[in-house]
Amino acid sequence: xxxxxxxxxxEIRRQGISLLQLARRSGTDVGQLSRFMRDQRSITLDTADKxxxxxxxxxxxxxxxxxx
Numbered sequence: 261x262x263x264x265x266x267x268x269x270x271e272i273r274r275q276g277i278s279l280l281q282l283a284r285r286s287g288t289d290v291g292q293l294s295r296f297m298r299d300q301r302s303i304t305l306d307t308a309d310k311x312x313x314x315x316x317x318x319x320x321x322x323x324x325x326x327x328x
Contacts, residue, residue, distance in 0.1 A: 264319060265296065265303050271315050272297070286314035 262270075272282060279297065283290035288310055295301035303311075305321075312319040 264308050264321070267319065268303070268308060268311050268315070269297060271317055275315065282311065282314055286310040 272279075279293045280290050282288075283293050286307075288307055292301065292307070293311075296303050296307075308319070
């Protein structure tokens with residue numbers, strides 16, 4: 261199963277948009293996005309929601325139980 265962060269990174273690349281463009285569309289900090297793209301920072305659900313909306317894609321969260 262793909263992670264939320266992996267799916268967002270893939271969509272950014274697929275759409276070919278810059279981090280600055282996405283930051284402006286989503287109202288997030290470009291530095292924060294840059295660190296996220298380099299795996300130096302994890303993403304919060306709030307930020308993921310903003311990015312998904314700005315990318316105009318649907319994201320479904322599936323909760324898994326530990327150990328399964």
